[in-house]
Amino acid sequence: MKKYTDIKTAWTGGLDRMSRPQAVVFIDNVLVLLLARRASYAQDLGYRTYLIAPPMLEAHTEAMAQYEQTERDGRPTYDQIFPTEHFDIDTLRTLLAEIEQEADIKGLVVGNGPFCKDGLVGAHVATLAEERGLPSQNAEALYLCGNKYLMRDSFRADGLNTIDFGLAVDEASLLTHASRIGYPVLMKPINGVASHLILKSNNEAELLGNFRLAMEKLPGSAFQDFYQGVHAFPNRQGELMHFDPMRCMLLEQYIPGREVSIEMLITEDRCIPLLVHDKVDISEDARCVYENLAIVPPVRFTQEECNALEACAVQAVQAVGLKNTVAHVELRYGENGLGPQVLEINPRMGGAYIMESLKTMVGVDHNTTHVELMTGTFQPKATYDVLPELHAMMVLYAPHGGLFQAIDGIEECQALPSVLKTMQPFPVGHIIHGDDEEVSLLLIWMKGDSAQQIAETGQKIREIVTFKIDPSDQANQPVT
Structure with missing residues (x-):
């Protein structure tokens, strides 16, 4: 009888392991809110969702609650949240082991994962994914992208055209x-x-x-x-x-020349240029470069030049070994014979309205794509056709840091025929930086019949929208 009991216990234990929940774990040390829609998609696929992140600010908690109430019928985005101030690989490994007591991890998703006192968080996550045989972005590649010196060193070693x-x-x-x-x-x-x-x-x-x-x-x-x-x-x-x-x-x-960004879909074995954003209006300030207006498809480049830029971006991504991501590669088509030159590789989606551009222009949903890449379920299409109609992203930046007191003219801006969407990243009443870096106060997504029409709309927006920022009220606050 004892032998029968042992066999039964072994069989049911195996059944329990087979029926254990499957989970996707979301990890980030900075931009936590951006993971919410990706986590919701994972839930809709049947995964349990876990979050490892710093303790949320009150404003972030309120924003998450509002999202869950208005878009998820009150369903919590995460089955469990593990708040932590520590993002070293040993702490992350311990937290994942705790999750693995109750679920089988099928994917690790990092939103940005930049450097901090505990190292390069994205690379830690990639290493932990590799330890489990899960898809990763490649830990070494993330160091080569995150450290611009190492990136150029890789280009030089691989014989790329680099400065x-x-x-x-x-x-x-x-x-x-x-x-x-x-x-x-x-x-x-x-x-x-x-x-x-x-x-x-x-x-x-x-x-x-x-x-x-x-x-x-x-x-x-x-x-x-x-x-x-x-x-x-x-x-x-x-x-x-x-x-x-x-x-x-x-x-x-x-590098003097015309600048672009190329959005790249990268799988385990393919590197696909999706979109070329033509940065038609860039301001080089004394301590910062401002990307004011980008048009897609590009309007200042021949097809031959676009092909050369895309080939350069592919070579650069392959040189660093990046995988399983939608990357944002910035390049200039250098003058005086310099040709295509990579400025940097961002191993994650670009900012502003890049997500909207991907969805509108090539039908790529970044949130679903990212989850599928990191769970090994993504199936790329044979080709990605680009919508021919001109669209543009415009950004209005803070002229300086201080207390963001007011923004005027948004309604009038939204009423312009070419304007499709606007977004205000920072609420009024927020302390902002902006003396030495880009701080976006208003994002605009628009379309037009020509580059000239888009430029004219942009000029109208600059005349309509104004900001009030008190420079005397500057708290030394970290990025939130």
């Missing part, structure tokens, strides 16, 4: 690299975002002044949490390099 560059860790190395590269020279944080502290220097005096400014501004900046991500990683020659983003800057040759 000269160097790592400035002090004034001596700064001047040595600049002397070799030649002026004008561009300087930027090695893991910077939002065009933060992109500094152009035309001579040695400007270069020294800009480097000293950067060393002063990086600590205590809007992105100080990112710059706390001290890390070590080997270059392509196998030499282990140590990086302190707060104490160094990437130096590279300035």
Whole structure:
């Protein structure tokens, strides 16, 4: 009788394991709210959903509750939330082990996962996915994308057409690299975002002044949490390099030319350029570059030039080994024979209205695509046809930091015939940055019959919409 009991127990235990819930775990250390629709899609597919994230601010909790009430019939987005202030790989591994006590993890989804004091969170998540045999973006590739010096080093090692560059860790190395590269020279944080502290220097005096400014501004900046991500990683020659983003800057040759972004669908074995956004209006400020207006399909490039840009983007993605994502690759078509040049590879979807553009122009839903890529269920189409009608993204930025007191003219802007959608990322009453980086205060998605019509609509919007920001009220707050 004892033997029968043992056999029965073993059989039912195996049945329990076979019937265990399947789960998708969502992890991010910064942009948590952006994961909500992806988690909802995973729920609709039958997965349990778990979230590992910092404790939510009250405003974020309220926004999540409103989303669940209005769009999910009150259903919670996550079956369980694990709040944590620590994103080192051991902490994440422990939290995943706790989840695995009750469910089988079928996918790990990270929203952004930038550098922090605990390292590169996206790479930690990729490593944990690889340990479980799950699809990942490739942990090494995320370091090569997240660290702009390592990215250029990979390009050079793979023989890509790339500009000269160097790592400035002090004034001596700064001047040595600049002397070799030649002026004008561009300087930027090695893991910077939002065009933060992109500094152009035309001579040695400007270069020294800009480097000293950067060393002063990086600590205590809007992105100080990112710059706390001290890390070590080997270059392509196998030499282990140590990086302190707060104490160094990437130096590279300035690239004059027309700029684009290319949205790339990347699977395990395919790299598909989906869209080319033509950045027809860019402002290069003293400490930041503002991307004001982008048109899709591109209007300033021949088909041959577009093909060359797409080929360059594919080569760049393959050089770093990125997988299983929708990436945002920024390039310039360099003048004076430079040709297509990659500026950076963002291993995640671009900002502004890129998500809307993907859905409108090529029928790609980023939320569903991301979940399917990370659960190994995505099936790419043979081809992706681009809608021929011109559309555009416009961004109005904060002219400076301070207390965001008012925005006027939104209703009049929305009433313009070409305007399809607008979005206000920050509520009035919010302390914003904006002295050294892009801070988007209004996003506009529009369409038009010609580039000229779109430009004219953009000019009307600039005349209609105004912001009131009190620069005297600046709290040193991290990015939220």
